[in-house]
Amino acid sequence: QQQVKQSPQSLIVQKGGISIINCAYENTAFDYFPWYQQFPGKGPALLIAIRPDVSEKKEGRFTISFNKSAKQFSLHIMDSQPGDSATYFCAASIGGSARQLTFGSGTQLTVLP
């Protein structure tokens, strides 16, 4: 069964700190790994995505680290801000395109001022 396991369930970080969220997957056919950010009452919004041909991708304060052999990937948020407080979902799909995304269970991030 295709699964993506996400941890931690919730995370509290001080302003300016580093937030780290981890995901592990089982299906080695997954080849597209996006992270989505969701605010209350809104739909998920794509934050950053990576394919398994690279081990790291950085966009501004957001970095994805990818470990193909361990079948794990993580999101690092540098210099976390109160505005980053949201729920973050990792996801994975097969076929080189988004198509059917399999989501993790989410991490509720709270950044304290």
Next chain:
Amino acid sequence: DTGVSQNPRHKITKRGQNVTFRCDPISEHNRLYWYRQTLGQGPEFLTYFQNEAQLEKSRLLSDRFSAERPKGSFSTLEIQRTEQGDSAMYLCASSLRRDRGDTQYFGPGTRLTVL
């Protein structure tokens, strides 16, 4: 910049009633997806259209659920004989297929409450 829109935003219905939700994708996006999200969980894939063709359906999509995308534009998701377990947020997303993959853009969702 027009994103994905969904209507209604909220729907309260009694068990056994039929409900229909509408999704208007981003203009010219040829792929459209429906997901279901329950409280504290990530979205779960329900079904996917490329243009007007429904190409994938999840086992979560029981016989009471039907989705259409006439003429490859807007889409509707109908739930017949609603059950309390159908209470969830129903999310629609759209994307434009590209050679190196595509990004799914989500709408705000329709929150269904079945009493």
